[in-house]
Amino acid sequence: MSTSLEREIPYNYTSADDRRILTFLLGGEAVESLERLDLRRRTGPAWRLLMRFVGDLFIHRRNPYLYQELVENRTWRREFLQGMEKDLALIGGPARENPDLALVLGPCRRQLDALRVELDGLLRLRERIRQDLGAVVGVRNILFDPFTLAAHATDATDWRLHLPVAVVYPDEEAQVPLLLSAIASLGLKVIPRGGGTGLTGGAVPVAARCVILNTEKLNRIGVIGKTSFKQTNGEDVILDTLSLEAGVITEAAMEAAKEAKLVFATDPxxxxxxxxxxxxAENAGGKRAVLWGTAIDNLLSFRIAVPGGRLLDVCRLNPTGQRIDPEETISFGVRDTAGGEPIKEIHIHGSRLRKPGLGKDITNKTLEGLPGVQKEGTDGIITSAVFMLHRxxxxxxxxxxxxxGDDMEEAAQIIERISMAFAEKGREALMALEHFDEEYVRAIEYKAKAPKSESPKAVLLIDIVGHRPDQVDAGLSRLSSLLADYPNTFMAVARNEQEAERFWKDRKRLGAIAARTNAFKLNEDIVLPLGALSDFAAFVDALNVEEERSNQEEVIWQLLTYLEKAVPIEDPEWLSAKRPRARQLLKDTLEQIKLSGRTHLRAETHLRRMQDVLAELLRGFSKVKEEIQRDLDEIRSRRIVVATHMHAGDGNVHVNIPVFSNDREMMLRAAEVADIIMEKTVELGGVVSGEHGIGFTKIKHLDEEILAEFKAYQQLADPSDLINPGKLTDRSVADRVFTPSFNLIELEARILRYGNLENLAEKISRCVRCGRCKTTCCVFYPNGNLFYHPRNKNLALTGIIEALLYHAQRSHGMGLKPLRWLSEIADHCTLCHKCQTPCPVNIDTAEVSILEREVLAERGARTTALPTRLILSYLANRSRPVNTMVRKTILQWGGAIQRTGSRLLGKVSRRVPVLAPFYAPAPPIASRALTALFPGPRDNHHALVVSPEGDVGATVFYFPGCGSERLHSDIALSALYLLLDAGIRVVLPPPYLCCGFPARANAKADLCNRQELNNTIILNQIRSMLGPMTFDGCLVTCGTCRESLMLMDITRIFNAPVLDAVEFVLSRGYDTQLSKPLIYHQPCHDSMDGRGEVLLGELASGVITVPHCCGEAGTLALSRPDIAAAMLDRKREALALCSNESPESRLVTNCPACINGLGRLGLLPPLHLTTVLAEARDPENWRRIATHALSRAEWVEF
Structure with a gap:
């Protein structure tokens, strides 16, 4: 459509322009009719109503939260549909006089009628799905909620088109073929999905009425064994094998092999x-593919459910245990698992698997009819597999x-020479050869290892491996000799494993390339012959130079246009006098840019000089200068940059083009650049994918012959198009999909600024959907139906913000309906910050969750559970009588009632939501609080100084916190014992100080601020009263106290670091040994910052770290016992495995809240590290000694 119509449809917070939306909803003929309307008819009331009608349809089709409102609220559905009917009626009047407008009404009515029928029948359809699929997998494994639909509407690409009808999670392999039959009988389609990390849209629903079959619950890892395979020459080869279900995360498979000192080679x-x-399904590779090949090279057998409800067993015949040779023919046998009878044998020559001369190639989709492999989930659903492992x-x-240097020629030559030099894999070999270019160097703020001030043009990371140290040394020597001819290359060798890990850490941060464009990019991969790398690098370099030149020229043309119409606030006549000189300056700069080489363009030499001169020329014209800077910044941000990184050993180049998804011109230009790169790849003898697949993003680049061959295969394998309809067959899909755009949402800034929505949107806008946060997240546990890792939450949060914007614009007020869904997202977080470390764009989801809770609290949409309210009130109260009463009645008597109720109710408490608090009752607290042992007045205006009996070797301030002081006072008492026994003087704060973390975590901002302010005043007063006393540390026995004290800047107050009490004691040479082995639970909020396992390894005969969160998470177990119960189940399973492995072990941790959480399990009694060390030191007397020390302590008034 014409430029004037590109963004007239309201409520469109996506990359789709009006033409794409209208074509998607109304069809191409309707769009042609609208294009024939003259401008007058496009600006009248009927036109605006039509645009609003389409906007309403589009947002309800794509937003699961708004869609769900229509489904579950009959009144709102009736009003909405009646309003749409009214709009059509109003449009119908002018349409009688305009045939082109009349032609559009038909498709509009059909869309509205279809929506009405769909909504009226949806609850019945969902019930049928529950019945039919629930009979196979159970109803708890079938989900329709908006959060789940939002998370499954896209993959790592962020492209989307349709919402899925439902998501089903099989938890047994045998269920999958039965599900395929049941889904087909319902007249629905099915899309297989694993981790959702695809980069070509393979798991994106591009057809309506699709059920997503998510395999994440098929996550069992089998035992590692040895299997004998017959060779074609009659000999046997014995291979190490690992059986896996389809939903196993690849990293978990790699770790399982690593524990057995073996290698799982497929490492995308x-x-x-x-x-x-x-x-x-993608035939994935990775950095180890250069040595051991891609998935198909390592695959021994797999099972796949296919249309018709069959489960096929596909086995590699006569595997050699080596990477497939280009001249080799490999064979597979296919049989039906039901009867075991063979179906067919498939023979694939190496040249059909990979194009000759290429290290990878996944463009041949048919592979002589081999099911599953390289099919991108279009012919069946893989359920399990057996892989070979390598020594x-x-x-x-x-x-x-x-x-x-100035170009990549030297780098390309070195990569080719290295690959040739290490071709023999029997001795020293290359296990990884990974490259990233200067665009990534900039994006990740790479710190050069060479003693140079300039940044490198590119970086290459290499892992040289060997069977013996002398082989690796020989490899290093060979590499060093090879580099002697290349003076512009610097070589750094990691001195140890830790430094090697730091080298590779940069490689894992490459997702940051898209931070500039709010996390959206075109992400492609290609494969080139090694000999073509130099030509391709020069091509990309030249492409970037021309894109840079074009962008700078656009800046100049825009400024020339602006200057002609600029109207300053100050002295318009003076500006007119300056225009000729400014115009000449810009024209001169334009000529200089046209003639500039790479160096000056990169440095923006002429652009910067022009800015300086222009700023001086326009001195005093502040408004004009601000508008010029705004235009310049906007255009510069839209420049196209091609960034590359590659698995250099096999020529697999990943091409990334960051782009603003709301900028249609930029998107089109980026797509053109991607097409140019694909064409160049083919010209250089390469192929358009080696890892990512084809999907709908690259199907237009797939050879027509290959596509025709695949369509013929697909017609035989899935004639009813049941599985993943539209994929690898429909070239037009890429012209229909769209992506949400936070840049467009920013246009509604005034609405977003209502509360903290703008801040919330900005915090998650950088998410690149990579999924690095998934395995570290405490609330990702498929077996417990917890899928709330940050990536899924960010996808859902986008939809909620969009729904809030729609309500605000449509009803002229900030509606609160979508906020109820935000509460569920906000509650599913332990605030542990674990996801921030692996995040390539540094999103702290803990802070996002707190902000979500504050947004809810500000609007009165957050309800704090009664037990949580009581605890927060208790922790905030510093009255001794109130603390004594609450401790006795609620914590001691109430806890006893809860434990009794749990024994009586048994498993019933898990099945009935209202009884959830009885599922895992809290363990008993200590008989008395620490303050009960304090001498004298025990008021709120005295600090306590406890001195050792001998010489004072150090002085510390110890902040016990609520958990160690009020609940489990043995923790604080044992910490005190250890410190005094080590000759350390201890200063304690007055009683009942809470650090403020529980209030902050529950969005009680006022309470938290009061507590933090009060604490800061008290701590400063204590420090002031103690005058010349020097402090060696501010000690804690709780991780959340540590976080809060650091926020209060306690290190500045006492001029001492915040440290864990046990760590501090041991660092001063405190000598003690533990006789029994330990099972260590590392807290989410860790006062030792992850150093606990190493520290305990020096004290105990054996240490096993038990994984996963205990489920307590501050007040999470009180506020949401249902969430905590699922987390406890996972912890119970992990702890049972550890205790079986080491039955003599004691369970220890360094967090008071975790004492509660672990105590709820009822397996092993948990102990705090301070208590364990005190008992090891003096099991009989430590309590008496610490109590006596407290009784003779000195009060200091402040």
Whole structure:
């Protein structure tokens, strides 16, 4: 459509322009009719109503939260549909006089009628789905809620088109073929999905009425064994094997192999989140593919459910245990698992698997009819597999090469020579050869290892491996000799494993390339012959130079246009006098830019000089200068940049083009650049994908012959188009999909500024949907139906913000309906910050969750559970009588009632939501609080100084916090004992100080601020009263206290670091040993910052770290016992495994809240580290000694 119509449809917070939306909803003929309307008819009331009608349809089709409102609220549905009917009636009047407008009304009515029929029948359809699919997997494994639909509407691409009808989670392999039959009988389609990390839209519903079959609950890892395979020459080869279900996260498979000192070779970059089924369906590779090949090279057998409800067993025949040779023919046998009878044998020559001369190639989709592999989830659903494992090279060194100079020619030559030099894999070999270019160097703020002031042109990371140290040394020597001819290359060798890990950490942060464009990018991969890398690098470099030149020229043209119409506030006549000189300056700069080389363009030499001169020329014209800067910044932000990184050993280049999804021109230009790159790839003898797949993003680049061959295969494998309809067959899909755009949402800034919505939107806008947060997240536990990791939450939050904006614009007020869904997202977070460390764009979901809770609290949409309110009130109260009464009645008597009720109710408490608090009752607290042992007045205006009996070796301030002081006072008492026994003087704060974390976590901002302010005043007064006393540390026995004290800047107050009490004592040479082995639970809020396992390893004969959160999470177990119960189930399972492995072990942790959480399990009695060490030191007398020390302590009034 014409430019004037590109963004007239309201409520469109997506990348789709009006033409795309109208075509999607009304069809191409209707769009042609609208294009024939003259401008007068496009600006009248009927036109505006039509645009609003389409906007209403589009947002309800794509937003699961708004859609769900229509489904469950009959009154709102009736009013909405009646309003739409009224709009059509009003449009109908002018349409009688205009045939083109009349032609549009038909499709509009059909869409509205279809929506009405769909909504009226949806609850019945959902009930049928529950009945039919629930009979196979159980109703708890079938989800229709908006959060789940939002998370499954897209993958890592962020492209989307339709919402799924439902999401089903099989938890047994045998259920999958039955589900396929049941879904087909309902007249629905099915899309397989694993980790959702695909980069070509393979799991995106591009057809209506699709059920997503999510395999994340098929996550069992089998035992590692040895299997004998017959070779074609009659000999046997014995291979190490690992059986896996399809939903196993790849990184978990790699860890399982690593524990057995073996290697799982398929390691795609997204291994932290992708799954085994997806690895097979994409024929995934990774950095180790240069040594051991892609998935198909390592795949021994797999099972796949196919249309018709059959489960097929596909086995590799005569595997050699080696990477497939280009001249080799491999064979697979296919049989039906039901009867076991063979169906067919498939023979694939190496040249059909990979194009000759290429290290990877996944463009041949048919592979002679081999099911599943490389089919991208279009012919069946992979359910399990057996992979071969490889013997790990025991010796390894990591090398970092940094390339300097003006171009990539030297780097490309070195990569090719290295690959040739290490072609023999029997001795030293390359296990990884990973490259990233200067655009990534900038994006991740790479710190060069070379002693140079300039940044490198590119970086190459290499893992050289060998069976013996001398082989690795020989490899390093060979590499060093090879580099002697290249003066612009610097070589750094990691000195140890820790430094090697730091080298590779940069490689894991490459997702930051899209931070500039709010996390959206075109993400492509290609494969080139190694000999073509130099030509391709030069091509990309030249492409970037021309894009840079074009962007700078656009800046100049825009400024020339602006200057002609600029109207300053100050002295318009003076500006007119300056215009000729400014115009000449811009024209001169334009000529200089046209003639500039790479160096000056990169440095913005002429652009910066023009800015300086223009700023001086326009001195005093502040408004004009601000508007010029605004235009310049906007245009510069829209420049196209092509960034590349690659698995250099096999020529697999990943091409990323960051782009603003709301900028249609930028999107079109980026797509054109991607097409140019694909064409160049083919010209250089390469292929358009080696890892990511084809999907709908690259199907237009797939050879017509390959596509025709695949369509013929697909017609035989899935004639009813049951599985993943539209994929690898429909070239037009890419012209229909769209992505949400926070940049467009920013246009509604005034609405977003209502409360903290703008801040909330900004915090998550950088999410690149990579899934790195998934495995670290405490509330991701498929077996417990917890799927609330940050990526899913961010996708859902986008929809909620969009729904809030719609209500605000449509009803002229900020509606609160969508906020009820926000509460569920906000509650599913333990505020542990674990997801921030792996996040490539540094999103802190803990802070996002607190902000979500504050948004809800500000609007009165957050309800704090009664037990949580009582506890918060108790922790905030510093009255001794109130504390004594609450402790006795609620915590001691109430806890006893809860434990009794739990024994009586048994498992019933888990099935009935209102009884959830009885499922896992809190353990008993200590018989008395620490303050009961204090001498003298025990008021709120005295600090307590407790001195050791001998010489004072150090002085510390110890903040026990609520958990160690009021609930489990043995923690504080034992910490005090250890410190005094080590000759350390201890200063204690007055009684009943809460750090403020529980209030902050529950969005009680006023309470938290009061507590923090009060604490800061008290701590400053204590420090002032103690005058010249020097402090060696501010000690804690609780991780949340540590976080809060650091926010209060306690290190500045006492001029001492915040440290864990046990760590501090041991760092001063405190000598003690633990006789029994330990099972260590590392808290989410860890006062030792992850150092606990190493520290305990020096004290105990054996230490096993038990994974996962205990479920307490401050007040989470009180506020949401249902969430905590699922987390406790996972913890119970993990702890049972550890205790079986080491039955003599004691369960220890360093967090008072975790004492509660672990105590709820009822398996092993949990102990705090301070208590364990005190008992080891003096099991009989430590309590008496610490109590006596408190009785003779000195009060200091402040």
């Amino acid at each position: 970059t997204s291994s932290w989140a992708c799954t085994i089924g997806g690895n097979i 790990n090279y025991p010796c390894q060194r990591t090398v970092c090469l940094e390339f300097f």
